[in-house]
Amino acid sequence: MSQAPQQTGTKPHQTFPPQEQEAPKKKSKGFIIALIVLVLAGGTFGSVKYIHGLHHEETDDAQIDANISPVIPRIAGFVTEVRVKDNQKVKKGDTLVVLDNRNEQIQVAQAQAALSAAQSSHSVAEANTTASRSTIATYQANISTAESQIEAAKVTLKRATQDYDRYANLIKDHSITQQQFEQADAAKQSAERQLQVLMDQKNAAARQTSAATSQSNATARQVNVAEATIQQRQADLENAKLNLSYTVIIAPEDGLVSKVNVQSGQYLQAGQSLFSIVLDTNPWVVGNFKETQLSKMRTGQKVTVHVDAYPGHDFEAKLTSFSPATGARFALLPPDNASGNFVKVVQRMPVKIEFKGDDPLVKELRPGMNVVVDVHID
Secondary structure: OOOOOOOOOOOOOOOOOHHHHHHHHHHHHHHHHHHHHHHHHHHHHHHHHHHHHHHEEEEEEEEEEOOEEEEOOOOOEEEEEEOOOOOOEEOOOOEEEEEOOHHHHHHHHHHHHHHHHHHHHHHHHHHHHHHHHHHHHHHHHHHHHHHHHHHHHHHHHHHHHHHHHHHHHHHHOOOOOHHHHHHHHHHHHHHHHHHHHHHHHHHHHHHHHHHHHHHHHHHHHHHHHHHHHHHHHHHHHHHHHHHHHOOEEEOOOOEEEOOOOOOOOOEEOOOOOOEEEEEOOOOEEEEEEEHHHOOOOOOOOEEEEEEOOOOOOEEEEEEEEEOOOOHHHHOOOOOOOOOOOOOOOOOEEEEEEEEOOOOHHHHHOOOOOEEEEEEEOO
16 A cells, blocks of 8 residues: 655745746836936926026016007987997098987087177177278368368457457547448457357367267277177087087097997997907017016017917017006005005016017907017026
8 A cells, every 4th residue: 555745844946937037127127217217307307497597587477468449429429320340340530330410410500600690790890890980080080170270260360350459549549430440340259259169169079089989999899899709609610510520430540349339229428438449550568577587677688479379489579668667556456565564475567578570470469368478688
């Protein structure tokens, strides 16, 4: 009877294939290589960014900006017609909105009638002035005639007085008759009365001349008042015509119309903002740089602009100006450390950047687009 082989407490030695023994070594080596690659890539990226940062200042807090003109009615009125649509291109002088102009037409007619009345009053005043001057000339001529007659009457009176004195001496000696003496006396009295009449006529003519002069001065003042009234009525007429022209709202410049929030029949107030026109001019970029980035930035430096709407396209530009104050100072409620509880916040300084060259894509840019600006500070 055969005996079964005896089992010992030790297990037989197990052997593994060579591939299973080398697998952990390959994984460890691949991890090291990947780590080295990552370290080299990170170092290269950091070095490039560091070197780039020495010669550039960048910010993504920047937007496209452009001139935007609001369309505002100068007078109140009801809308009768809207001649533009959203996003429509318009030229300077194009009609945008038409208001009801019946009231303004009535005001123009009233101002025209008032001007005609003032001109008629001026004509009457001028005619009165001319008549007064003619009357003054007539009275002055009468005065001159009376003065000439007075001089002749004085000569006649002098001769009559001499004859009377001579006849008075002769009558004492009875050298002449009583009749001759009486005739000399009558001639003297007649000459005296004639001189007095002429003096009275002269005085009357002088008083008439004075009255006519006063009347002429009054009519002259009336002419001045009438001329001032005409100027006022002309101003009223021009103002009425100007208000009539305001019933047609026109485009101030070439550009694109924004969303039109106006409907026919709507009542508009003077100064009410209707919509806006983005002017057809070259846009620019406003970049808000941190105050710590401004030490090496100067006007005239080259700028590369990357617009989110056109990835991969570089826009050439230049730095043209710095804002006179930080953006926070122009806020509705600017920060103020009046309470003494101060937390320092890095401020942003708006910087204006203008495009240069004749890149056709610049015309396609719209205000508000996000951009990234890169200022070359070398």
